Amino acid sequence: MAQKSVTLNPGESTEVAFEVTPMVAKTYQVSVDGLYGSFVATTVPTPPEYYVVMISPVEGDEYDPYTPVLVRWTYGGTLEYSEGFRVDLAKPGESYKAISSPMWVPAFQYTIPGSYFDTPGIYKIRVVPGIGWSDEVSITVVGGAPPYCNWAAFNIAYGSKVGDPNYNPIFDFNGDGKIDFDDFVTFGDVCGEYL
């Protein structure tokens, strides 16, 4: 806490200044030895040299269950970075866990496999730079029948891998680049009740 002491004789006044650097635009309450006041920060200072800004998804986006989420971001100030970016996910009611693989992504985008989004609710996604500030968004995974619950479409994609003409990433629930038995099991779990 900042502290300054002044001594005044009766009837005297003086000006005392404190400098604060608010990091969020909002109203701040201040008190000085029993005297209360407030000030409003309407703009925030320029962030540090290194910071992440999320491009997608945007706050409040809605997704169907088991839908992969493409996360894209920029890195402010300078594009030089040493380690890359870590992507963290907080499932509904849980705290953040690092989920990117490799942990430090040497790129500005990352697709979170659909298998992470197995429960309706609000998910938080955070991108953490090796150096600097992270940014986060919340998305909502809605309940109900996902549009891909279509056996005919799944059968066409079954057995394919990335690069094949019939590969369809929507069915690659675990994001391993191929649509195989694991995805078949997930498809059955998610879509069974809707088919």
Ligand SMILES: [Ca+2]
């Ligand atoms: Ca797969």
